[in-house]
Amino acid sequence: MFPLVQRCCFRTPFKLQKLTGPSLLLYGRKRTTVSSLSLCLRREVCLLSRSPSLNSASVYATKLHAFHTSLPFFKKKTPKAETKDSGILKRSMKSLKESPKPALYLSLAGLIPFVSVPLSMAIQGTYYPELAFAQITYGAVTVSFVGGMRWGFALPEDSPAKPDWLNLANSTIPLLLAWQALLFKDTTSGAVMVVMALGIALHYDVSLLPAYPRWFKVLRVMGTVVMVLSLLATAALKTMLEEQLSDSRNKWQNTK
Structure with a gap:
């Protein structure tokens, strides 16, 4: 008390x-x-x-000391987050250089039909539906080829992949999507369907099913990205060039 x-x-x-x-x-x-x-x-x-005066001065000094003093965890510098993008890119380029030359050159040559279609349309400023359908057909054939590679990888006796439902049945799903793309009358819908088939096939090869060599996975990712961008570029050019053509026709009719 x-x-x-x-x-x-x-x-x-x-x-x-x-x-x-x-x-x-x-x-x-x-x-x-x-x-x-x-x-x-x-x-x-x-x-x-x-x-x-002495008491007030001491209190003021104490307040100043408390004001200028920070907690220990505020003084610690937070370490900067290290970006792993450069490391992943370097490893990917290194593994790509380690790939066999025939596989690398043939894969790059197989991308020429995809890239040439939107490039020629952009240079000439005209949309060609025959070229767009040929590009979709080539994409469907490529998806079928990728599914056949999975079968060829799983069938040998010493293969790490087993010829089970996971490896064999999943390889046919992108093939069915690619066949469905050929049944569309609209080339834009067919291009979108082929893009879906390519994405599913890449997901199977890289993530779900037994892994291929690293250089092949890098090659698959690079090739799929180029094919998808080419198909989407063709669909975008169709919309842009057809609108320009319709506008020019309307202007020509108005002048008459």
Whole structure:
């Protein structure tokens, strides 16, 4: 009880209260000790109260010190997140260089029919539906070829892939999508269907089914990206060039 009264009435420092509190409790039964201690505390409080400037200065210095002091975890510099894109790109290019030359050159040559169709349309400024359908047909044949590679990889006895439903049946799903693309009269719908078939075939080869060599996976990813972009470019050119053709026809009819 006495320490509480001492804090409220005399406003003594916390350290002084902490030191005097146990002594007061220990000798609380002796009135003379309590009275002498209270007189000493009053004298010290009076001495402290005589120098208000000193007290205010110390409080101000303490506040400044607390203001300029930060917690330890704020001073620690957060490490910068290391980007792994450059490392992945370097490893991919290295594995691509390690690929057999016939596989690399034949794969690059197989991309020429895909790239040449939208490139020729963009240069001439005219949409050719026959070329667009030929591109879709070539994409369907490519999807069939990729599915056949999975069968050829799984059939040998010493192959890491087993000739089970997962390896053989999943190879036919992109083939069915590619066949469906040839049945569309609209070349845009056929191009979108071939893009879906190429994406599913790539997902099977890279993620789900037993892994090919790393150089082949990099080659598959690069080839699929080029084929998909070529098909989408042809579909976009169809929309743009047909709109320009319709606008020119309308202008020509208005001039008449």
